[in-house]
Amino acid sequence: MPESARRHWRRSAVVLLPLLLAAACGGGDEEETGGGASGQATKVVKIGVIAPLSGDLTATGTGIRNSVDLAIRQANEKNKVPGWRIELAAEDDAAKPDVGAAAASKLSSDAAVVGVVGTYNSSVALQVAPLLERANIVQISPANTNDTLTRGQNPATPDRAYKNYFRTATLDSLQGGFAADYASNEIKAKTVAIIHDKKAYGQGLADSFRGRFEKNGGKVVATETINPGDKDFSAVLSKIKPLNPELIFYGGEYPEASLISNQAKGPQAMRVPLMGGDGIVDPTYGKTAGTASNGDFGTSVGAPPESLDSAKQFIADYKAAGFRDSYSAYGALAYDAANAIINTLPTALGSATAVDDSVRRKVVEAVGKVDFGGASGKVAFDQYGDTVTKTLTMYKVESAEFKPVKTGEFKA
Amino acid sequence: MRQFVQQLVNGTVLGATYGLIALGYTMVYGIIQLINFAHGEIFMVGAFGGLTVYRYWLPEAWADKVWVALPAVLVGAIAVSVGTAVLMERLAYRPLRNAPRLAPLITAIGVSIFLQEAVRLFYPDGKRQQSFPQLISSGTFEVAGVTVAWVSVFVVVVALALMVALQVFVKTTRTGKAMRATSQDPESAKLMGIDVDRVIVITFVLGAALAAVAGVMQGMRFAQIDFRIGFLVGLKAFTAAVLGGIGNLKGAVLGGFLLGIVEALATQYVPQGSSWKDVWAFVVLIAVLVIRPGGLLGERVAVRA
Numbered sequence: 238m239p240e241s242a243r244r245h246w247r248r249s250a251v252v253l254l255p256l257l258l259a260a261a262c263g264g265g266d267e268e269e270t271g272g273g274a275s276g277q278a279t280k281v282v283k284i285g286v287i288a289p290l291s292g293d294l295t296a297t298g299t300g301i302r303n304s305v306d307l308a309i310r311q312a313n314e315k316n317k318v319p320g321w322r323i324e325l326a327a328e329d330d331a332a333k334p335d336v337g338a339a340a341a342s343k344l345s346s347d348a349a350v351v352g353v354v355g356t357y358n359s360s361v362a363l364q365v366a367p368l369l370e371r372a373n374i375v376q377i378s379p380a381n382t383n384d385t386l387t388r389g390q391n392p393a394t395p396d397r398a399y400k401n402y403f404r405t406a407t408l409d410s411l412q413g414g415f416a417a418d419y420a421s422n423e424i425k426a427k428t429v430a431i432i433h434d435k436k437a438y439g440q441g442l443a444d445s446f447r448g449r450f451e452k453n454g455g456k457v458v459a460t461e462t463i464n465p466g467d468k469d470f471s472a473v474l475s476k477i478k479p480l481n482p483e484l485i486f487y488g489g490e491y492p493e494a495s496l497i498s499n500q501a502k503g504p505q506a507m508r509v510p511l512m513g514g515d516g517i518v519d520p521t522y523g524k525t526a527g528t529a530s531n532g533d534f535g536t537s538v539g540a541p542p543e544s545l546d547s548a549k550q551f552i553a554d555y556k557a558a559g560f561r562d563s564y565s566a567y568g569a570l571a572y573d574a575a576n577a578i579i580n581t582l583p584t585a586l587g588s589a590t591a592v593d594d595s596v597r598r599k600v601v602e603a604v605g606k607v608d609f610g611g612a613s614g615k616v617a618f619d620q621y622g623d624t625v626t627k628t629l630t631m632y633k634v635e636s637a638e639f640k641p642v643k644t645g646e647f648k649a
Numbered sequence: 650m651r652q653f654v655q656q657l658v659n660g661t662v663l664g665a666t667y668g669l670i671a672l673g674y675t676m677v678y679g680i681i682q683l684i685n686f687a688h689g690e691i692f693m694v695g696a697f698g699g700l701t702v703y704r705y706w707l708p709e710a711w712a713d714k715v716w717v718a719l720p721a722v723l724v725g726a727i728a729v730s731v732g733t734a735v736l737m738e739r740l741a742y743r744p745l746r747n748a749p750r751l752a753p754l755i756t757a758i759g760v761s762i763f764l765q766e767a768v769r770l771f772y773p774d775g776k777r778q779q780s781f782p783q784l785i786s787s788g789t790f791e792v793a794g795v796t797v798a799w800v801s802v803f804v805v806v807v808a809l810a811l812m813v814a815l816q817v818f819v820k821t822t823r824t825g826k827a828m829r830a831t832s833q834d835p836e837s838a839k840l841m842g843i844d845v846d847r848v849i850v851i852t853f854v855l856g857a858a859l860a861a862v863a864g865v866m867q868g869m870r871f872a873q874i875d876f877r878i879g880f881l882v883g884l885k886a887f888t889a890a891v892l893g894g895i896g897n898l899k900g901a902v903l904g905g906f907l908l909g910i911v912e913a914l915a916t917q918y919v920p921q922g923s924s925w926k927d928v929w930a931f932v933v934l935i936a937v938l939v940i941r942p943g944g945l946l947g948e949r950v951a952v953r954a
Contacts, residue, residue, distance in 0.1 A: 291769070291776055292776070292877075293778065293875070295776045295777055296777060432923075435924060461923045461924075462921060462923060462924040463923050463924055464924050464927070466877075466881060468867070468871050468878065468881075468882075469659075469663050469870075469871070470923075471659040471662070471663070471913070472656055472659045472660070472663075472912065472913040472914075472916035472917065472923065472926070473916050473923040475652070475655045475656055475659055475796075475913075475917070476652070476656075476916060476917050476923070478796075479651075479652060492778060495778075495873070496871055496873070499787075499871070499872050500871070503783075503787035503789075503798060503872075504787065504789060504796070504798035504800070504801060504870070505789075505796060505798075506789040506791075506796050506798075521777065521778060524780050525778050525780050525872065525873040526872075527780065527783070527872055529787075
């Protein structure tokens with residue numbers, strides 16, 4: 238082979254190698270989708286999922302995807318929607334609003350999609366909900382807690398933002414308030430330092446915590462913001478330390494929260510517990526923060542799944558289905574969200590031969606009226622699309638695991 | 650005052666990591682004028698290499714003996730980083746040695762994405778954060794009211810020792826002389842009988858080894874790593890290298906520490922500083938470049954034929 242040809246070949250090999258590898262790995266993420274093909278049913282209706290299936294929040298997103306998958310498999314097995322086979326259409330939003338918007342566009346252009354379970358992040362939902370609304374696709378989030386998604390910008394005059402949007406999770410204003418009450422009444426904390434990540438969820442939660450905590454007579458000694466993705470929080474913690482807060486409240490998610498907890502107690506030698514919202518209540522938190530996380534607190538929506546009889550069946554079924562990953566903090570809520578959509582299908586689809594706009598409209602309307610006992614408790618929505626179940630639970634970390642310490646409702 | 654010193658300590662620890670990685674950028678740039686954007690990923694795979702040794706190869710009886718576990722983890726990290734860097738140089742950069750400068754630059758970005766995705770897809774459970782063993786106790790001590798963690802002392806001492814060692818190596822050894830000669834003028838160096846290809850490989854090896862040590866340090870400090878840790882740190886280290894004067898070894902170290910300290914002080918003294926610290930880091934960079942376009946200690950531009 239002449240020198241020039243050989244070099245040319247070599248050069249193309251360098252370029253082609255990554256491409257080939259990428260092609261070979263493509264589709265590796267797609268696990269079994271919407272299994273349980275039931276007999277002759279040939280008409281296909283799809284339920285989408287938009288959740289983080291890559292990146293830091295994969296653990297939670299995978300739990301949501303799998304729980305929806307479980308609801309769909311069960312519906313197909315029991316032939317809940319006669320004549321139709323339900324399929325799962327899971328899309329990754331990587332916890333990023335723009336990726337979520339692309340996923341929403343993709344799902345709305347799929348004629349067979351009637352509903353979407355997701356998103357995990359409130360910031361992503363703010364992009365996804367309007368796109369799905371335009372296509373009349375119902376969206377039920379198992380995890381969004383930002384108030385504006387259902388009640389609009391002004392809390393004084395709530396105005397429903399998206400007519401297709403519902404959620405099985407409770408609001409930040411309730412969760413932040415619940416956390417503040419626990420901090421004031423149970424921990425007896427007088428001073429607190431607040432850190433949040435400036436995302437719709439983190440900031441919303443931090444603001445509602447602050448409001449209630451100050452109303453309870455507590456004092457917020459510092460409010461700091463950090464960037465999602467940061468690893469080194471020593472500077473911000475050193476700044477807070479001399480102010481001697483009795484508690485650090487963090488508005489954000491577990492990747493940063495676990496680092497903050499670990500660095501506060503390790504390198505900074507602060508003997509202060511960290512408290513957060515449902516964004517930090519994930520098994521990964523204890524694993525990565527290690528023993529430093531013991532004594533930390535996190536609120537989450539609903540009663541602990543392990544304590545509810547209705548959830549025990551879900552947990553048993555989930556385990557029997559053989560998923561590799563945990564159902565995570567939102568599994569039961571995602572499962573209920575999927576069932577809320579599935580329950581409306583027999584009537585909404587009626588004698589239709591394919592999913593069309595009128596079917597989608599019927600589903601949106603019917604979801605607003607569902608009322609059934611789900612894995613997480615009663616599933617029904619108010620006039621804004623919020624769940625009527627306002628139960629919240631405070632968890633405390635023991636041996637690097639979140640254990641429920643108090644379940645109740647927040648009273649404003 | 651105590652707060653100021655505390656933040657200086659925080660910044661120094663952060664800067665030690667930046668400095669170690671910045672050395673890799675600056676050495677490669679000094680020799681072949683390539684901004685190796687995949688260098689942050691070399692840092693990342695190093696951390697994963699160390700973790701792999703600890704998790705899968707180290708017998709459990711030795712796992713908590715720091716004098717066995719730490720060297721083993723470091724060797725694993727260096728082996729993986731160096732191996733990756735040598736392959737990268739051989740397969741991706743050498744074929745483009747005489748191509749227009751943009752080609753290797755874009756290739757470097759491609760290599761960076763390739764390495765990130767490879768770890769994400771093929772490392773067991775690589776999508777998630779991995780907990781990293783805290784081989785050195787996370788305990789602290791106080792000096793005049795300033796809290797210092799033992800692991801931070803380790804990080805700074807090791808980083809400084811490696812920086813001095815590198816300086817001595819480049820200044821006094823035969824290979825170091827060959828590196829300096831190649832940096833000044835690759836063509837003439839070749840005519841003088843220097844094996845330029847070998848010198849370039851050695852440069853990549855040294856940079857990768859330093860990055861691997863930085864990777865293990867970061868893992869130990871934060872007790873966790875994931876496939877994306879290299880990106881932001883790589884960007885910061887590159888900034889540090891430019892700040893000090895790219896191509897200049899002392900400059901990279903100085904730039905690293907300066908950047909870390911600016912970030913820590915900005916967090917303390919600028920309102921909303923903790924989320925704006927990156928902005929201040931780049932403000933300092935721009936300010937320096939306006940006054941001294943070559944960086945603090947001056948860029949060392951090779952005279953190319």
